[in-house]
Amino acid sequence: MKIKAWLLLLFCNLFWAGNMIVGKFVTVHFPTVWMIFARWLIAFLFLLPLAHFLEHPKWWKLFKENYQILLFMSVIGTVLYNWITYTALRYTTSLNASLINALNPGLIILFSAILLHARMKIGQIIGLVLSFAGVLLVITKGQPLLAFQTHYNKGDALMLIVIFMWAIYSIVGRAAKNVPPITLITITSFIGFIVTLPFLPLYPIKLSNLNLSAVIGIVFIGIFPSFLSFVMWNMATQMLGPGVAGLSMNLICIFTAIISALLGAKLLPSQIIGGLIIIFGIALSSGTPLFHRKVSLKKAELFNKP
Template sequence: MKKSYILLFLILANLFWAGNYIFGKFVVAELSPIQLTFTRWLIAAIFLFPLAHWIEKPDWKSVWKEWKVLSLMGMLGIIGYNFFLYWALTYTTSMNAALVNSITPAVIVLFSFLFLKEHISFLHVIGLILSLFGVLLVLTNGHLQTIFHLTFNSGDLLMILAILVWTFYSLIAKKIKNVPAISATAVSVLIGVVLAAPFAIGSGLNLDLSNQAMVGILYIGIFPSVCSFIFWNISLRHIDASQAGVYLNLIVVFTAMLSLILGQKITVVQSLGGLLVFSGVYLTTKKKKDSKAMASP
């Protein structure tokens, strides 16, 4: 697959995930974390299976033979991460949650090195630091000293759990190469929905939702849930998990852009932070090409 397509897929995946923060903020006020997680993926499953059958035409028997790994992916990336994310937002501020979430690429780099033995070059480290610095500029509006005055509560600790869950999901997804990406996502989503159903139904689903919440659920169920996961899993089959992880910093930048569209002001410092994030991502994508050149005979 061309590098330009991988770049586009990673950008779109994080753009749609940024929308999850915008719309999720509205929906979580009317649905509990487990109810929102269940409803989100139930909608996604309706789209994923037809898409997988139409685009990939998989041998479903072969796909289901990987049910153990796909079940683990369903528990981690489909249910676990989203549940902890929405649960965290009920206790902590969006700024604290975003700040904690910004360490995700660093965690993925560390775990990729420890468990997948992926090479980390000096240029990769520079790109990671640069993009992380850009994220911090966006989050603090240029007042970096405020980082040391933030208080961490139970919601922040839940975000750390969410990050760990997502890291392991990314590493596991990297190992699945004999199952088509969309089909793997569809099956893992279905397994996740089945596992979450008793808890969501048992907690009492709220069907009396506002129009705003309904629009939010539909967006979350289609774009971040279907499109982002497909784009993310396809990309992980062509680049290192540590490289893909750096793109997660774009979520903050895209969230700022979406806020601007909704009428909120974006400062010069935030714009500068966005440029630093993109610069860091560019340096990280250069890493793989350079390392291949050095490894050639």
């Protein structure tokens, strides 16, 4: 069972890494709002029957009891998070984006300590400091002492905004009452693509930019990192526990680096060293089994991603 669970996590994080690589390619051909619309419409079409038959939700009752939280999560996590991420990919590399995005779990823990008064251990504080140092190394291209003199890449700056948004999204999401996991992402994906509808005419697609590869890329994003990754994540979490699954998210950086290298991208020493520091720091700050024997479910649930 453990082998099966790790295989699920392997592909889950591989697809999330693919979102960074393919997303950067597709942004050249599709306006960002169309990417978000297509991604969550495709995901919704697959998620709806799955949620209906596996979780048997009372849709209207769940929405009525949690509509404020669900609307917030949909706008922040499904629309704005993706909008800013795909916009960032127009200006920065997929690897930089994934490395900065790796701060998510640690930042969530930090926000939990600030907003929810959760207790932080010394090891977690050290891990967070290391993680932020690793990101600083990446975005300054190995010259952290010039942090206040550097003109940052616009994409890197946008990714920093993204991780703060995701931390708030994740903490607010904990307030949703009695909403099963697949049902939750089904509802937020539905609201997500509905919210984008009024904006589609404002950003018309240029037919000259369309090609088969771009369309395949959109379908890939809708099915693999949006639908399949979520399902595999939840299956693996049930088998191994959320703490171990959370540790696996560091694979996103590694997979993105490997795919980028295979596609001919040059990896900077600052990206490699910074990435290793980030991964070590996040593992330490997250209180994963690598450093602690016990991980509370309450904390580990924060690692879940739509």
